[in-house]
Amino acid sequence: MMERKHKAIFLDRDGVINKEVNYLHRIEDFTFTHNCIIAIKMLREAGYKILIVTNQAGIGRGYYTEADLNKLMHWLKIELQKNGADLDDYAFCPHHPTDAIGKYKRHCKCRKPEPGMLLSLIEKHGVDVANSIMVGDKFSDLEAAQAAGIQKHILVKTGHEFDENNVPSQWHIFESLHSFALHLTKEK
Incomplete structure (x- = not known):
């Protein structure tokens, strides 16, 4: 087993990194x-690995393919690199328990709020969960992080709407990924 020594920022993609578009591919x-x-x-400059975890039920529904997603993610990685903002890795879940076809129609342990994607990246990258953070725009993103043992949870307002009165007190709300990054790096 790899020694867990790297702190990481886990990011949901849609609504956090990019503007929400249904079945973006x-x-x-x-x-x-x-x-x-x-x-x-x-x-990245604050020393965090950048890891994306994204549900991609559009694959399971037949709207696009895994190859389409991988092409988009490769493009995203290049765009970030051009601007000095590297992406270390990503994981995706193509499954859906009811609204999918063929091999993708199933309950799985990777579809958020299940922690499977996070757990696989934690293991692969030797992530120190106590010093890592999950940033999402939906409760299911942060529920997956909690189930994976990640201690810090950030909800951003750039994606799905949510009722701030229903947000658990241990979760922190920010306007955007940028406002969170400013806050985090100011603390250091």
């Missing part, structure tokens, strides 16, 4: 959230 439909690239660069 084409590069031409991708729009970064405000100052997202700067935020990722700041987080």
Whole structure:
């Protein structure tokens, strides 16, 4: 087993990194959230690995393929690198328990709020969960992080709407990934 020594920022993709688009799979439909690239660069410079965990039920529903997703993610990695904001890795879940076809129609341990994607990246990258953070735009993102043992949870307002009165007190709310990055790096 790899020694867990790396701190990481786990990011949901849709609504955190890019503006929410239902079943996003084409590069031409991708729009970064405000100052997202700067935020990722700041987080990298603060010593965090950048790891994306994203549910991709559109694959399971037959709207696009795993190859389409991988093409988009490769493009995203290159765009971030051009701006000094590296992405270390990503994991995705193509499954859905009811609204999918073929091999993708099943209950799994990787679809958030299950922790499977996070656990696999934690193991692969030797992540220190006590010093790592999950940033998402939905409760299911943060529930997956809690189940994976990640201690710090950030909810951003750039994606799905949520009732702030229903947010658990241990979760922190920020306007965007950028506002969170500014806060985190100011603390250091």
